[in-house]
Amino acid sequence: MNNILEFSFMWDTFIHLLQFIPVTLFLAIISMILASIIGLASAIVQLRNIPILKQIATVYLLIGRAVPTMVMLYIVYFGLPLLLLVFTDKTGIDTGYQHIPPMVFAIAGLTVHTGAYLTEIFRAAILSIDKGQMEAALSVGMTWFQGFYRIIFRQAALVAVPLLANQFLGLIKSTSIVFTITVIELLGGAKIASVETYRYLETYLVVAIMYWSISIVFEKLFLLAEQKLGIFKKEANI
Numbered sequence: 442m443n444n445i446l447e448f449s450f451m452w453d454t455f456i457h458l459l460q461f462i463p464v465t466l467f468l469a470i471i472s473m474i475l476a477s478i479i480g481l482a483s484a485i486v487q488l489r490n491i492p493i494l495k496q497i498a499t500v501y502l503l504i505g506r507a508v509p510t511m512v513m514l515y516i517v518y519f520g521l522p523l524l525l526l527v528f529t530d531k532t533g534i535d536t537g538y539q540h541i542p543p544m545v546f547a548i549a550g551l552t553v554h555t556g557a558y559l560t561e562i563f564r565a566a567i568l569s570i571d572k573g574q575m576e577a578a579l580s581v582g583m584t585w586f587q588g589f590y591r592i593i594f595r596q597a598a599l600v601a602v603p604l605l606a607n608q609f610l611g612l613i614k615s616t617s618i619v620f621t622i623t624v625i626e627l628l629g630g631a632k633i634a635s636v637e638t639y640r641y642l643e644t645y646l647v648v649a650i651m652y653w654s655i656s657i658v659f660e661k662l663f664l665l666a667e668q669k670l671g672i673f674k675k676e677a678n679i
Contacts, residue, residue: 451643454634458651461630466655468544468616468626472551473609479552480559485589487564498560505557511618514550518622521546547619555612562608566601567593599670606663610656627651 483498508516525538570593578588620629628648635644 446643446646447640450638450640451647454631454640454644454647455651457634458627458630458647461625461627462651462655464624465613465616465626468547468551468619468624469609469613472548472555472616473612475548475552476555476559476612477605479556481563483556483560484563484567487560488567489585502557502560505554506561508554510551510554510615511621513554514547514618514622517550517553518543518546521549543619543622543624546622547616547624551612551615551619554615555608558608559605562601562604563597566597566604569600570596595670599667602663602667602670606660609659609663613655613659614652 483501486494486498505513522538522541525536528534529536529538574592574596575585575588578592579585583591616626617628619626620632625633631644631648635641638644
């Protein structure tokens with residue numbers, strides 16, 4: 442009777458798929474950084490009640506959270522080149538849209554989708570900080586942005602870290618869909634390998650272990666970040 446699992450094959454597959462981990466991490470990390478910038482900016486716009494921008498941010502939140510990640514990815518992948526084409530036709534300026542690599546569209550789609558969720562995370566974290574602290578900062582001559590960065594943001598970051606960790610781990614898993622627009626990441630590499638060998642069970646078990654291992658590493662990193670940021674909370678309580 443043949444073995445259900447061929448461990449030597451699983452090891453060879455693991456070694457083969459290691460080359461795709463940097464692609465997966467690059468997609469997740471860059472998308473998370475860009476989404477954090479968008480999310481924080483959108484949260485500030487809403488909290489500051491900035492005219493027009495607040496309405497734009499509200500519409501963005503509604504669309505970003507309502508549309509599935511894959512649909513958002515397809516909209517960006519097929520829609521953005523069309524917009525650039527129209528822009529080129531209207532202005533005569535060559536945008537080079539034909540040469541934009543699929544990786545850019547993948548990052549854009551993941552960023553737009555994740556940014557909507559991060560907006561709510563940042564907004565809730567900022568609102569959790571006592572308003573009196575900002576009032577005290579303004580009373581001693583700080584500008585709103587100085588008070589926000591030096592006092593509010595650091596405390597809000599501590600509140601947001603656990604939620605950011607969950608969102609980032611979810612983003613790592615979401616990178617698996619970019620194979621649909623020809624970006625070969627970890628799951629995409631596994632799909633190609635499984636089709637070539639017809640050993641689907643072993644291949645996807647290896648991929649599951651790799652995603653699990655990556656998640657454990659980043660969980661530890663976020664835990665360290667949370668402990669580091671906890672220093673600000675202790676200092677504030679002294």
